[in-house]
Amino acid sequence: MQTKRVVLSFPPHLIDQSVTYRLIKDFDLMVNILRARITPKEQGRLVIEITGKKAAMDAGINYLREVGVSIDSLAQDIKWHEDRCIHCTACISFCPTKALDVERKTMEVSFKRDKCIACELCISVCPYQAMEILFD
Ligand code: SF4
Numbered sequence: 001m002q003t004k005r006v007v008l009s010f011p012p013h014l015i016d017q018s019v020t021y022r023l024i025k026d027f028d029l030m031v032n033i034l035r036a037r038i039t040p041k042e043q044g045r046l047v048i049e050i051t052g053k054k055a056a057m058d059a060g061i062n063y064l065r066e067v068g069v070s071i072d073s074l075a076q077d078i079k080w081h082e083d084r085c086i087h088c089t090a091c092i093s094f095c096p097t098k099a100l101d102v103e104r105k106t107m108e109v110s111f112k113r114d115k116c117i118a119c120e121l122c123i124s125v126c127p128y129q130a131m132e133i134l135f136d
């Protein structure tokens with residue numbers, strides 16, 4: 001079993017089709033929708049977590065590509081502007097996955113992209129606009 005977090009971008013003609021349902025039903029994958037932004041007749045974007053066996057995961061991702069869904073890694077949607085961060089730690093207690101964490105000895109904040117689920121909680125908390133979400 002493996003788990004992947006990806007960003008799916010749907011062209012307008014696919015928005016009404018249940019491609020995520022097919023991932024569950026036809027490919028035996030578990031799909032957890034983490035974030036969704038869908039505008040009727042425009043592009044839709046979903047951040048999802050997919051869990052399943054590797055072969056099923058590969059087949060499901062191939063299916064998505066074949067029907068015209070573009071797939072990006074989640075990390076591409078979140079940016080930590082390290083140069084703006086003053087390590088104030090205001091964001092740390094809000095981050096649910098410890099993607100933003102602090103080294104207690106040095107009090108240095110770090111950002112681990114692979115843990116980030118793009119929940120946006122840090123965006124409004126950071127007084128220095130060091131966290132940016134590129135998901136629109
Ligand atoms: S978007 Fe959410 S998970 Fe990602 S760093 Fe910010 S608070 Fe943490």
Ligand code: SF4
Pocket residue numbers: 084085086087088089090091092100109125126127128129130131
């Ligand atoms: S709230 Fe902003 S400035 Fe403060 S530690 Fe977090 S990212 Fe850095």
